[in-house]
Amino acid sequence: MLTERQQQLLEFLKEYHTNNGLMPSTREIQEFFGFASQTAAVSHLRALEKKGVIQKVPGKARALVFPEQLDREEIVDVPIYGQIAAGMASETEQANEGCLSIDIASLGVPRSAKTFALKVRGDSMIDAHIMSGDCVILELKEPRRGDIVAALIDGETTLKRYVINDGMPYLQAENELYPDLVPVRELVIQGVMVALLRRGEGMVA
Amino acid sequence: MLTERQQQLLEFLKEYHTNNGLMPSTREIQEFFGFASQTAAVSHLRALEKKGVIQKVPGKARALVFPEQLDREEIVDVPIYGQIAAGMASETEQANEGCLSIDIASLGVPRSAKTFALKVRGDSMIDAHIMSGDCVILELKEPRRGDIVAALIDGETTLKRYVINDGMPYLQAENELYPDLVPVRELVIQGVMVALLRRGEGMVA
DNA sequence: AATTGTTGTTGTCTTTCAGTAAGCATATGA
DNA sequence: TCATATGCTTACTGAAAGACAACAACAATT
Structure with a gap:
């Protein structure tokens, strides 16, 4: 379902999140993968969202959520x-x-x-x-x-x-x-x- | 250890986090409590950090973390x-x-x-x-x-x-x-x- | 009496950050 | 073959959001 690259991105998101307790910004994703543009990161995130593995809250900073995490109890x-x-x-x-x-x-x-x-x-x-x-x-x-x-x-x-x-x-x-x-x-x-x-x-x- | 007000703030942070999967910005805190200034929120966060119940990552957006959450296993x-x-x-x-x-x-x-x-x-x-x-x-x-x-x-x-x-x-x-x-x-x-x-x-x- | 902590206020400044437009190359499937 | 998904690029915009300065009233200590 996910491509190789998308899998890598998801991995990075999870790792970053468990290490820092918050999500990376698009620019941090860009830097990690060595992209010349942040748009590359953005489009990847869009792809991940379309496939349902993450959710984005528009307009807010670092506002990526893993859906499982949301309907999880405390x-x-x-x-x-x-x-x-x-x-x-x-x-x-x-x-x-x-x-x-x-x-x-x-x-x-x-x-x-x-x-x-x-x-x-x-x-x-x-x-x-x-x-x-x-x-x-x-x-x-x-x-x-x-x-x-x-x-x-x-x-x-x-x-x-x-x-x-x-x-x-x-x-x-x-x-x-x-x-x-x-x-x-x-x-x-x-x-x-x-x-x-x-x-x-x-x-x- | 925490004052009444600080307890309220912590409560809000936790509730916001479980509902949205991310932390509120200082301005959102301001709005919730009806402060006229965001600095009020900031100083409260500073107090909470000094007391060790939250951690802030300077320079990053919505970068508040609960310390327990960090050393938690996956x-x-x-x-x-x-x-x-x-x-x-x-x-x-x-x-x-x-x-x-x-x-x-x-x-x-x-x-x-x-x-x-x-x-x-x-x-x-x-x-x-x-x-x-x-x-x-x-x-x-x-x-x-x-x-x-x-x-x-x-x-x-x-x-x-x-x-x-x-x-x-x-x-x-x-x-x-x-x-x-x-x-x-x-x-x-x-x-x-x-x-x-x-x-x-x-x-x- | 002096200091520190709490709970606030009015400002301003700067950086972070998401979002968009426009384009290009390579796959993959219809 | 034409459309669609993937995986990038450069360039720009504007809102979101953190940070700081200066001040004020009130409590609790020292």
Whole structure:
């Protein structure tokens, strides 16, 4: 569908955009390709627009848009704070181990929600089909009974199901081999699980 | 950290950007807020830059960038074609039921990979901890033994584990209640599972 | 009391930048 | 063969847009 040259141009646009966060002007395109005229760049852009891979907003500077980008939902950056059941004693200690960028609609959380992610270690939630190595996405909010939560219980953080019995909240593992955790002193809920991402080639059991 | 007014300005920038795919000019900001001068907009932008929430590229038009956006990995749009084990007889029939935008690094697939997603229905893969309602992300590539694949077997599409025994490939469910599927006529692999996304409030067992 | 930050105003100046007109050579398909 | 798409060139225009100077009122610190 696209010619060789048009492909090169599109490539340049994408690269420029990811590097600089904005689109090149026609003169910058001209310079990059070594054109003697900016009109060459303009006509190429026109061709790309006719083929639907870009959209132009007439009269405005650097006003090129990739159509996919427009009907995309808003992307949020979910920071990965670390592994669960390992450290993270204080809430401010944000051992940011990377980020997870995903559109907000896929998570099913409101735009205002504060979210973060933790990597699961261990198999205490295996009966809820949460595997070791999975990445759980949590929202900072009040837990309801039955929610899966990351909680700081007596100094250690774990992922468990939040249960209330006789007005007494405690944590329940989803694995017969693990006991219930009844808080001795404190029970601080750090987040409520809203989504889960399993990734990589490690899909082999 | 930000003042009321600066918050409003940032809000406007984000909204304008998601709506139009590009940044407003200082004069557009001026007009939106009803300033009598564009310098007001400029000085606000300067303040936002000093506080680190935006970056400006001097001399260029509409050259405002959100810093997070810059160190973000490239976002790919994974189309959701439909439910597994339901329809999707032909490969071209793309009942696009929405999209999943996620940064490519989180998926662990090469940039060139062709990916798509399917919503799982049924519990035949429950022992691999894939639940009904989960969204599996698949890549178009050759399966290796042990991979979880979406396959068209004798006219129907299912998600199963790809096994080879005595040089004979067949499909295996991860649930004792389901039998192995040995292809009678044909076995077309539609994609190899590379990631899984479980979302929504339905985290309650 | 002096300084700095916020939120503005009236101006002017200059560069960036998109857009157009007119032309030319080579392909590709009808 | 005639039309149409591609891939360029030179030359010009005018609007879009950033940048700066100078000033002013008001808060919050130092």
